[in-house]
Amino acid sequence: MIGKRWNGVIIEALLTRALRFSELRGAIPEITPAMLSQRLKELERQQLVRREVSAERPVEVTYSLTAVGRQLSVVLDAVAEWSLGWSGEEGKGRLWNSASTHSAS
Numbered sequence: 001m002i003g004k005r006w007n008g009v010i011i012e013a014l015l016t017r018a019l020r021f022s023e024l025r026g027a028i029p030e031i032t033p034a035m036l037s038q039r040l041k042e043l044e045r046q047q048l049v050r051r052e053v054s055a056e057r058p059v060e061v062t063y064s065l066t067a068v069g070r071q072l073s074v075v076l077d078a079v080a081e082w083s084l085g086w087s088g089e090e091g092k093g094r095l096w097n098s099a100s101t102h103s104a105s
Helices: 006-012 021-027 033-045 067-085 089-104
Strands: 049-053 061-065
Touching: 006 021, 006 033, 006 049, 006 061, 006 067, 021 033, 021 061, 061 067, 061 089
Parallel strands: none
Antiparallel strands: 049 061
16 A cells, blocks of 8 residues: 555655645645545545544544554655665665675575
8 A cells, every 4th residue: 555656655744743635735746636635535445544524614624644554654664764775876785785695694
């Protein structure tokens, strides 16, 4: 689910706090409103995101991560750390040397 385009970015944005749709759009300006809506519905079906509608007027809809969704922070952190290792020549060498050391053992 996090491998689908935009899902990781949406989850990352929601890690800080609950956000309204317009706030998510502001945090991810490259995503279209239709795609954001589609991805939020998918994440909600997967029980990673919770959609809350206020009973007040005007109605306010906010999106937040469920407990399961919050657990993905560990996965996203690991992916971010891994990608930093591949972002430059120094990182490539470090990961390559590490992989070479492990394969030689």
